Amino acid sequence: MDTRDTPEQAELRRSARQLAANLGVRSVGDLDDLDRRARLAAAITDAGWLELRDDSGDGSPLASAVEAAIVADALANAVADAAFLGPLLAKDLARRAGLELPVATTLAFNPRLDGPGTATGSATSATAEAVYAVDARGAAEALVLIDEGKGLHLGSITLGSLAETDRGNDLTRAVLTIPTGTAVRPLAGSGEISSADLVQLQALGLALTCADLVGGMRGVIDVSVEYVKERRQYGVAVGSFQAVQHLLAEAHVLMEGSLSVSLHAAWAVDALEPSAALVAARIAKTYCARAARTINETAVQVHGGIGNTWECIVHVYLRRALLSSLLFGDDAAQLNALADDRLGVH
Amino acid sequence: MDYRDSHEERAFRARFRAWLAENNPGLPASSTDDAYWQRQAEWHTALYRAGFFGLSWPKRYGGHELPTVFDVILDEEVARASAPPRPSLGYLVQGLTRHANDIIKDRFLPGLISGQERWCQGFSEPDAGSDLAALRTTAILDGDEYVIDGHKIWTSYSDVADWCFLLARTDATVAKHKGLTAFAVPMNQAAIEQRPLKMINGITTEFGQVMFDGARVPAANMLGDPGEGWRVAMTIVSHEREPGELGYQARYAKTVKELEKKVAAAPESFRNDVRESVAWAYVQTEMLRLHVCRRLSERLDGVDHGPGGSIDKLLMTWTEQSVGAAAVAVAGSSAITDSENVELKTYLYSRAQSVMGGTSQIQKNIIAGRILGMA
Numbered sequence: 001m002d003t004r005d006t007p008e009q010a011e012l013r014r015s016a017r018q019l020a021a022n023l024g025v026r027s028v029g030d031l032d033d034l035d036r037r038a039r040l041a042a043a044i045t046d047a048g049w050l051e052l053r054d055d056s057g058d059g060s061p062l063a064s065a066v067e068a069a070i071v072a073d074a075l076a077n078a079v080a081d082a083a084f085l086g087p088l089l090a091k092d093l094a095r096r097a098g099l100e101l102p103v104a105t106t107l108a109f110n111p112r113l114d115g116p117g118t119a120t121g122s123a124t125s126a127t128a129e130a131v132y133a134v135d136a137r138g139a140a141e142a143l144v145l146i147d148e149g150k151g152l153h154l155g156s157i158t159l160g161s162l163a164e165t166d167r168g169n170d171l172t173r174a175v176l177t178i179p180t181g182t183a184v185r186p187l188a189g190s191g192e193i194s195s196a197d198l199v200q201l202q203a204l205g206l207a208l209t210c211a212d213l214v215g216g217m218r219g220v221i222d223v224s225v226e227y228v229k230e231r232r233q234y235g236v237a238v239g240s241f242q243a244v245q246h247l248l249a250e251a252h253v254l255m256e257g258s259l260s261v262s263l264h265a266a267w268a269v270d271a272l273e274p275s276a277a278l279v280a281a282r283i284a285k286t287y288c289a290r291a292a293r294t295i296n297e298t299a300v301q302v303h304g305g306i307g308n309t310w311e312c313i314v315h316v317y318l319r320r321a322l323l324s325s326l327l328f329g330d331d332a333a334q335l336n337a338l339a340d341d342r343l344g345v346h
Numbered sequence: 347m348d349y350r351d352s353h354e355e356r357a358f359r360a361r362f363r364a365w366l367a368e369n370n371p372g373l374p375a376s377s378t379d380d381a382y383w384q385r386q387a388e389w390h391t392a393l394y395r396a397g398f399f400g401l402s403w404p405k406r407y408g409g410h411e412l413p414t415v416f417d418v419i420l421d422e423e424v425a426r427a428s429a430p431p432r433p434s435l436g437y438l439v440q441g442l443t444r445h446a447n448d449i450i451k452d453r454f455l456p457g458l459i460s461g462q463e464r465w466c467q468g469f470s471e472p473d474a475g476s477d478l479a480a481l482r483t484t485a486i487l488d489g490d491e492y493v494i495d496g497h498k499i500w501t502s503y504s505d506v507a508d509w510c511f512l513l514a515r516t517d518a519t520v521a522k523h524k525g526l527t528a529f530a531v532p533m534n535q536a537a538i539e540q541r542p543l544k545m546i547n548g549i550t551t552e553f554g555q556v557m558f559d560g561a562r563v564p565a566a567n568m569l570g571d572p573g574e575g576w577r578v579a580m581t582i583v584s585h586e587r588e589p590g591e592l593g594y595q596a597r598y599a600k601t602v603k604e605l606e607k608k609v610a611a612a613p614e615s616f617r618n619d620v621r622e623s624v625a626w627a628y629v630q631t632e633m634l635r636l637h638v639c640r641r642l643s644e645r646l647d648g649v650d651h652g653p654g655g656s657i658d659k660l661l662m663t664w665t666e667q668s669v670g671a672a673a674v675a676v677a678g679s680s681a682i683t684d685s686e687n688v689e690l691k692t693y694l695y696s697r698a699q700s701v702m703g704g705t706s707q708i709q710k711n712i713i714a715g716r717i718l719g720m721a
Binding site: 001002003004005006009066225228229239240242244245246248249250252253256257259260261263264267268271283286287335336338339342343344345346 | 350415609621624626630633636657711717718
């Protein structure tokens with residue numbers, strides 16, 4: 001056992017953090033800098049990170065979930081407002097169906113956001129249930145699973161005019177509402193998506209949302225520690241007060257524990273049997289989602305009044321954490337699934 | 347990044363698992379039953395003789411010079427077999443290895459590691475708890491011996507100890523952190539009196555007070571240099587905070603397994619909040635196991651004696667207390683109606699984890715000051 005990064009993983013971690021630090025979001029005002037955002041999206045594409053889960057030629061992905069998690073962590077650390085998770089998951093799913101996606105495509109989720117969106121129909125025509133295209137910035141299409149009554153296949157929804165509608169409440173990743181009855185184009189040649197595929201996709205999605213949560217935790221703690229060292233009351237930095245110190249120390253410890261479970265969950269995706277990978281992912285998501293909530297609330301608190309205003313960056317982290325917590329099932333969902341697994345169904 | 351066993355690790359795991367199947371003494375948990383401590387020495391000796399103790403320590407002193415990650419495997423297998431955890435001595439070994447001279451190391455490390463000589467730790471005093479450097483026990487040079495006078499408290503297993511790793515004041519004229527020196531004090535002398543303390547959960551063999559009234563220790567038994575005591579103590583407490591040194595996660599995993607068994611036997615009789623409490627204790631225990639995997643892997647780059655132990659201590663504390671909370675939740679009313687209820691004992695014992703080895707508040711001070719730079 002050696003849980004350290006390989007030299008290649010360490011180099012990827014370094015370069016991903018560097019890129020995110022250069023082109024990510026440092027203030028709420030940065031969110032309106034469309035030129036920066038376009039350069040960030042282009043840099044992610046140029047780095048080849050969206051292709052990490054593409055087919056390497058033998059059906060296996062080009063890179064393991066560990067590399068994808070390293071990138072997810074780095075991007076969330078700088079609340080990067082360009083698509084990564086959605087397109088990456090769409091490509092992972094397409095690989096399983098033996099397809100290549102010709103245009104920028106993200107993944108559609110069901111209304112609870114705890115799994116892929118679904119449609120009903122046949123191999124030639126289908127219509128969507130109510131679904132949400134997540135991480136849809138720059139995407140032309142969103143994938144759904146078509147249930148034809150004899151196995152699951154992939155279909156795609158053209159986002160087109162929808163792209164101008166409500167974009168959801170995560171300010172860094174667009175969430176588009178796709179109404180029930182929207183036409184779904186069955187993808188010709190889609191192989192069947194097995195239940196094992198879905199378990200692996202869920203394990204991957206949980207592991208990557210954990211990595212996203214951990215990156216966000218580190219980012220928001222850094223912002224908060226910096227703030228309390230500067231903000232003065234009673235003639236001293238508020239960070240000199242033990243009450244404030246202990247809140248941030250706890251946050252730091254929760255982040256460290258979250259990192260330990262999330263690294264293992266990412267490794268487990270490709271290294272363990274799907275059911276064992278899912279258990280590792282559920283453990284990680286339970287821990288990380290709870291920790292992220294506490295840490296982000298602490299960050300709002302230690303910023304005082306400013307922390308409750310739109311222009312303070314903390315809510316950008318908090319909103320992102322809320323979406324990442326929900327994707328593939330939040331902490332309560334995972335905890336109950338683990339309880340059913342280990343304690344027998346209630 | 348790879349969590350799988352290497353070839354050598356797999357062979358070690360198989361060998362230990364087979365040995366454990368024949369040699370598990372089936373002791374009750376150390377935290378809830380005096381019977382554990384009555385037979386702990388046997389368990390230590392058995393592990394040592396079979397070659398399963400002191401895995402990462404130097405061969406010269408009876409160790410095996412294996413990478414530290416082998417301790418994770420040992421702890422996992424102990425938990426799997428519901429066997430007793432390995433004796434928690436790593437922090438004393440780290441303290442001696444880092445600070446003592448070669449003569450002292452040759453004299454004391456082999457007996458400490460083999461279990462032939464038993465040790466206790468004399469740091470805290472009634473008026474020096476979190477403020478350890480305020481301790482008042484004195485060691486005064488008299489010929490080639492020091493004479494010890496003072497009162498130590500929270501001393502675990504002092505009644506069976508051959509030696510005390512004692513922290514005493516040798517110079518009252520300098521600043522309080524600078525006048526301290528560490529010694530290996532022989533416990534078998536009339537000038538040392540033991541006073542056991544009964545713990546919150548009723549166990550009596552763990553904690554005690556030790557009174558030194560003119561006890562004597564050869565000057566040659568000094569651990570480190572005169573005035574180096576504070577640094578020695580900080581090395582020890584930083585490692586005393588590390589679950590990787592202590593092996594406690596095996597104890598937590600064992601308790602969680604017992605709670606899960608109890609609930610799974612009659613799922614319909616437990617409310618959902620009780621189930622969630624048990625599942626959360628499982629999540630925390632797994633988190634701690636994986637955190638130790640990460641920490642011990644990092645040690646492949648070399649041992650760090652820095653403030654990171656405070657992070658690990660808090661994670662360990664939150665884990666133990668989540669296990670304690672799950673235990674009392676599973677017990678329900680029997681926690682109060684059954685005078686022998688073991689879950690209540692587990693719960694009550696768990697409250698000490700946020701105090702022993704430095705309170706959670708002290709750990710947070712260290713993290714805020716030395717890691718986050720807020721002091």
